[in-house]
Amino acid sequence: xxxxxxxxxxxxxxxxxxxxxxxxxxxxxxxxxxxxxxxxxxxxxxxxxxxxxxxxxxxxxxxxxxxxxxxxxxxxxxxxxxxxxxxxxxxxxxxxxxxxxxxxxxxxxxxxxxxxxxxxxxxxxxxxxxxxxxxxxxxxxxxxxxxxxxxxxxxxxxxxxxxxxxxxxxxxxxxxxxxxxxxxxxxxxxxxxxxxxxxxxxxxxxxxxxxxxxxxxxxxxxxxxxxxxxxxxxxxxxxxxxxxxxxxxxxxxxxxxxxxxxxxxxxxxxxxxxxxxxxxxxxxxxxxxxxxxxxxxxxxxxxxxxxxxxxxxxxxxxxxxxxxxxxxxxxxxxxxxxxxxxxxxxxxxxxxxxxxxxxxxxxxxxxxxxxxxxxxxxxxxxxxxxxxxxxxxxxxxxxxxxxxxxxxxxxxxxxxxxxxxxxxxxxxxxxxxxxxxxxxxxxxxxxxxxxxxxxxxxxxxxxxxxxxxxxxxxxxxxxxxxxxxxxxxxxxxxxxxxxxxxxxxxxxxxxxxxxxxxxxxxxxxxxxxxxxxxxxxxxxxxxxxxxxxxxxxxxxxxxxxxxxxxxxxxxxxxxxxxxxxxxxxxxxxxxxxxxxxxxxxxxxxxxxxxxxxxxxxxxxxxxxxxxxxxxxxxxxxxxxxxxxxxxxxxxxxxxxxxxxxxxxxxxxxxxxxxxxxxxxxxxxxxxxxxxxxxxxxxxxxxxxxxxxxxxxxxxxxxxxx
Amino acid sequence: xxxxxxxxxxxxxxxxxxxxxxxxxxxxxxxxxxxxxxxxxxxxxxxxxxxxxxxxxxxxxxxxxxxxxxxxxxxxxxxxxxxxxxxxxxxxxxxxxxxxxxxxxxxxxxxxxxxxxxxxxxxxxxxxxxxxxxxxxxxxxxxxxxxxxxxxx
Ligand code: FES
Ligand code: FES
Numbered sequence: 001x002x003x004x005x006x007x008x009x010x011x012x013x014x015x016x017x018x019x020x021x022x023x024x025x026x027x028x029x030x031x032x033x034x035x036x037x038x039x040x041x042x043x044x045x046x047x048x049x050x051x052x053x054x055x056x057x058x059x060x061x062x063x064x065x066x067x068x069x070x071x072x073x074x075x076x077x078x079x080x081x082x083x084x085x086x087x088x089x090x091x092x093x094x095x096x097x098x099x100x101x102x103x104x105x106x107x108x109x110x111x112x113x114x115x116x117x118x119x120x121x122x123x124x125x126x127x128x129x130x131x132x133x134x135x136x137x138x139x140x141x142x143x144x145x146x147x148x149x150x151x152x153x154x155x156x157x158x159x160x161x162x163x164x165x166x167x168x169x170x171x172x173x174x175x176x177x178x179x180x181x182x183x184x185x186x187x188x189x190x191x192x193x194x195x196x197x198x199x200x201x202x203x204x205x206x207x208x209x210x211x212x213x214x215x216x217x218x219x220x221x222x223x224x225x226x227x228x229x230x231x232x233x234x235x236x237x238x239x240x241x242x243x244x245x246x247x248x249x250x251x252x253x254x255x256x257x258x259x260x261x262x263x264x265x266x267x268x269x270x271x272x273x274x275x276x277x278x279x280x281x282x283x284x285x286x287x288x289x290x291x292x293x294x295x296x297x298x299x300x301x302x303x304x305x306x307x308x309x310x311x312x313x314x315x316x317x318x319x320x321x322x323x324x325x326x327x328x329x330x331x332x333x334x335x336x337x338x339x340x341x342x343x344x345x346x347x348x349x350x351x352x353x354x355x356x357x358x359x360x361x362x363x364x365x366x367x368x369x370x371x372x373x374x375x376x377x378x379x380x381x382x383x384x385x386x387x388x389x390x391x392x393x394x395x396x397x398x399x400x401x402x403x404x405x406x407x408x409x410x411x412x413x414x415x416x417x418x419x420x421x422x423x424x425x426x427x428x429x430x431x432x433x434x435x436x437x438x439x440x441x442x443x444x445x446x447x448x449x450x451x452x453x454x455x456x457x458x459x460x461x462x463x464x465x466x467x468x469x470x471x472x473x474x475x476x477x478x479x480x481x482x483x484x485x486x487x488x489x490x491x492x493x494x495x496x497x498x499x500x501x502x503x504x505x506x507x508x509x510x511x512x513x514x515x516x517x518x519x520x521x522x523x524x525x526x527x528x529x530x531x532x533x534x535x536x537x538x539x540x541x542x543x544x545x546x547x548x549x550x551x552x553x554x555x556x557x558x559x560x561x562x563x564x565x566x567x568x569x570x571x572x573x574x575x576x577x578x579x580x581x582x583x584x585x586x587x588x589x590x591x592x593x594x595x596x597x598x599x600x601x602x603x604x605x606x607x608x609x610x611x612x613x614x615x616x617x618x619x620x621x622x623x624x625x626x627x628x629x630x631x632x633x634x635x636x637x638x639x640x641x642x643x644x645x646x647x648x649x650x651x652x653x654x655x656x657x658x659x660x661x662x663x664x665x666x667x668x669x670x671x672x673x674x675x676x677x678x679x680x681x682x683x684x685x686x687x688x689x690x691x692x693x694x695x696x697x698x699x700x701x702x703x704x705x706x707x708x709x710x711x712x713x714x715x716x717x718x719x720x721x
Numbered sequence: 722x723x724x725x726x727x728x729x730x731x732x733x734x735x736x737x738x739x740x741x742x743x744x745x746x747x748x749x750x751x752x753x754x755x756x757x758x759x760x761x762x763x764x765x766x767x768x769x770x771x772x773x774x775x776x777x778x779x780x781x782x783x784x785x786x787x788x789x790x791x792x793x794x795x796x797x798x799x800x801x802x803x804x805x806x807x808x809x810x811x812x813x814x815x816x817x818x819x820x821x822x823x824x825x826x827x828x829x830x831x832x833x834x835x836x837x838x839x840x841x842x843x844x845x846x847x848x849x850x851x852x853x854x855x856x857x858x859x860x861x862x863x864x865x866x867x868x869x870x871x872x873x874x
Contacts, residue, residue, distance in 0.1 A: 063818030203819030204807045204810045205754070205795065206753075207754065209753065212757065215753070246737060266740055339818065419757075626817060626856070629857075630855035663848075664845055665845035
C-alpha cells in the first residue's frame with residue numbers, strides 16, 4: 001500500500017475546505033461573468049443565450065446514469081425544457097478555487113444522486129426564482145404575477161413572455177434567495193420519469209472520447225509493469241534491449257514499477273516486455289491462497305473480535321437451544337475489471353501539473369496529482385474524462401494517476417499517456433476483500449430462531465485504503481447491512497440474541513470498494529444461512545423470514561413484492577427452482593427471487609430474477625431498471641465464476657481467459673419492481689447486486705439439495721449426489 | 722511501410738509488421754472508436770470488419786492484412802443493417818458506459834446479416850462480446866428490433 005495514496009481527510013485538510021460547503025452562500029464569480037455571454041445563474045446552472053441549459057455536475061458519469069438523474073432534478077426545479085438540457089463537469093481545480101461549491105465529487109457508495117440532490121435542487125430552485133425575478137424587474141411587475149413553463153416566462157396580465165436565455169444575464173446579478181422551497185416529488189414532471197440518458201449518441205458511433213482515447217500533438221505513450229508481488233519490491237531490471245527498440249524514448253523506474261515511454265503505446269508495451277525484471281518477494285514468497293485461507297480460518301474461532309451488532313446473550317441462547325445449525329461460508333478476492341483499463345495522461349512543469357483521466361473522484365485525483373507533482377493544489381488541474389466503467393476501482397485508488405504524474409515529472413513539459421495493459425489491471429487491482437464467515441444459529445423446540453452468531457474473519461478495506469476511518473481499529477464498513485440501526489444499512493430481522501463480530505485478518509493483497517462492497521458477502525452469508533435455518537426448522541423460507549421481520553416493514557415489503565411476482569409458493573416450470581433474498585444497503589431496501597435449473601451435467605442456468613428496490617425516490621425508473629440488470633450481470637458473474645487467487649504473492653488470473661466475465665448466454669431475464677415509498681433517498685447503482693447471488697444460491701439448493709457455501713459457484717460440483 | 726484500406730481509404734501505416742491491427746487503427750490512424758479491452762481476443766471491444774467479417778483486431782497483426790482487404794471500423798460502418806442497429810441501440814437506451822458498444826454494434830450487425838431473424842440461441846451463441854456494465858438484455862431486445870426493421874417487418 002502506497003502511503004501517499006489518497007485519503008479524503010488529508011484532502012480536506014489540504015484543500016482547506018469544509019465538508020459542509022454545500023450551501024447557496026456562493027457568490028457569482030466576476031471571472032465567470034467576464035467569460036462572455038454565457039452567464040452562470042449560479043454554480044449549478046448556466047443558461048446560454050439560445051436557451052440551452054447547462055447543468056454543472058460534480059459527480060461522475062461512468063455508465064450508471066447519474067448525470068441524467070441529476071440533470072432531471074435540476075430541470076424539474078428550474079421548470080426547464082428538458083430538450084434543451086445539457087451538462088458539463090466543473091474541474092476539481094475549479095472546485096478548490098471556489099471553496100467546494102459543487103461539493104463532493106466522489107462517485108461511489110451509490111451516493112451520486114442521494115448526496116447531491118438537495119444542493120442541486122436548491123440551486124436550481126434558487127436559479128428559477130432569480131430568473132423569474134429578473135423578468136419581473138424588466139417588466140416592472142410583481143414577481144408573483146409571472147409564471148414559467150419549459151423555460152418560457154410569462155406575464156399574463158400584460159401578455160408578455162420571454163425566455164430563460166434572455167434574462168439569465170440579469171438574473172445572475174441578483175442576490176440568491178436562501179432556503180428556496182422545493183417541489184413535492186408527487187408533482188414532478190421531469191424527475192421521476194423514465195427519460196432516456198443524455199449523451200448517448202457518441203456511444204453508438206465510436207465518437208465518445210474516453211480518457212484512453214485522449215490524443216494531442218506530440219503525445220507520448222507509456223506502458224508500465226509495477227511489482228506484481230503484493231508485499232514485494234522491484235529488485236533490478238535490464239533495459240538494454242528495450243532501449244534500442246523502435247519508438248522508445250525512455251525506460252524509467254518509478255517506485256516499484258518499470259516504465260517504457262515510446263511514441264506509441266504498442267511500441268512502449270512491446271519494449272516493456274523485452275525488459276528483464278527481477279523482483280524481491282519480501283515476506284510474500286510463500287503467500288498463496290492456501291496461506292491466506294489458513295489465516296482466515298484462525299480468525300473464525302479467535303477469542304478477540306470487533307463487535308458490529310450485539311444484543312442479548314447469544315452464547316446462552318446457543319447453549320440452551322433445542323437445535324443449533326452451523327455453517328462456514330467464504331468469499332474470494334475478485335477484481336473490478338472495468339472494460340477500460342486504468343489510464344491517465346499527464347504533463348508536468350515546475351509550475352503546473354495537468355492530468356486528463358477517467359476517475360470516480362476528481363478531487364482525489366487532484367490531491368494525488370498535487371502530492372505526486374510536488375506542487376500545491378492551485379498549480380494542478382485534473383480534466384475529467386468519460387469512464388469506460390468504474391465499479392469502485394477508480395474510486396478506491398488513484399494509483400494510475402500518481403504513476404502518470406511521476407512519469408511526466410521525468411520528462412518535464414512532455415504530455416504522456418500511461419495505459420495499463422489488461423494484465424496490469426488484473427495484477428494491480430483493489431480487489432473485493434477476502435472473508436470467511438462462521439454462522440451459528442439456535443432454534444427453540446418450535447423452530448423459532450433464538451440466537452445468531454455471525455463471525456466474520458478476513459480483510460478490512462478501510463484498514464488498507466482509508467485507515468483514518470477506522471474506529472479504534474474496528475472497521476465499521478465490515479458490518480454493512482448488519483447494523484442494528486441507522487439509515488444506511490440496517491439488519492432486517494429481529495433476533496432476540498445476536499452477535500455479529502469481525503476478526504480482522506489483513507493479507508498484504510490490496511482490497512478495494514467493489515460494487516456493493518461488504519454488503520455482497522454479508523448478504524450471501526446471512527441470506528443463505530436464513531435458508532439453512534428455515535430448512536432445519538422445517539418452515540418455508542419466506543414464512544421463516546416473515547416471522548422475524550415484523551418490525552422491519554420496508555425490508556418486508558420488497559421481499560413480499562418479489563415473492564408475489566416471482567410466484568413463490570406456486571409451482572414453477574418443471575426442473576426450475578426458486579430462491580429468495582433480501583438486504584438493505586446504501587439507504588435502499590432490495591430483494592430478489594431467482595429461478596434456476598441445474599441439469600444432469602451439473603450446469604447451472606439462471607433463468608429469471610425478479611428484483612425489487614425501495615430507494616425512497618426514483619429519479620429515473622428506466623435507468624434504475626438498467627442499474628438493476630447491470631448489477632445482476634456484475635454480481636452473478638462474480639458469484640458464478642470469478643476468483644482472484646494468489647501464488648508467490650502474485651495474482652494468478654491475468655486476463656479474461658482465466659478470469660471469466662458473465663456474457664450474454666448467462667444473463668438471466670430480469671423483472672424489476674421499483675417501489676419507492678418516499679421520505680428518504682436511497683442509492684441505486686449498487687444495492688440490488690447484494691441479493692442476486694444469495695437468491696441464486698438458495699435456488700441452487702432447492703434444485704440440487706447442495707449448499708454452495710464457497711464462492712465462486714464453479715468450484716462446487718452441482719451434479720445431484 | 723504497410724498499406725491498409727480503412728473505411729474506404731488506403732492509408733500508410735508506419736508500424737512494425739507484428740503490430741496488432743487494433744493499435745495501428747488507434748495509434749497510427751487516430752480512430753479511437755475501436756477499443757482495447759483485453760488484447761487476447763476475449764472481449765470483442767476491438768471488433769472491426771475485414772472484408773465484411775467481424776474480427777478481433779487486437780489479435781490480428783497488420784502483416785496478415787493486405788491493402789486490397791477492406792477494413793471497416795465503427796466510424797466507417799454504414800448501411801441499412803448497421804444503421805438499424807444504431808437506431809435500435811438509441812431507442813432502447815442500450816449503452817451504459819458505452820465502452821464495449823462499438824464492438825457490440827458491429828457484432829450485432831454481423832449477426833443480423835447472417836441470421837435475419839435471430840433467435841435467442843443465435844444471440845447467445847454469436848454475441849460473445851463482454852459488457853462489464855451488463856447491458857445484455859437491452860442488447861438482446863435491440864437486436865430483435867433492428868432485425869425486424871431490416872426485414873421491413
Ligand atoms: S481487445 Fe480484442 S478481444 Fe478484447
Ligand atoms: S456499456 Fe460499459 S462495458 Fe458495455
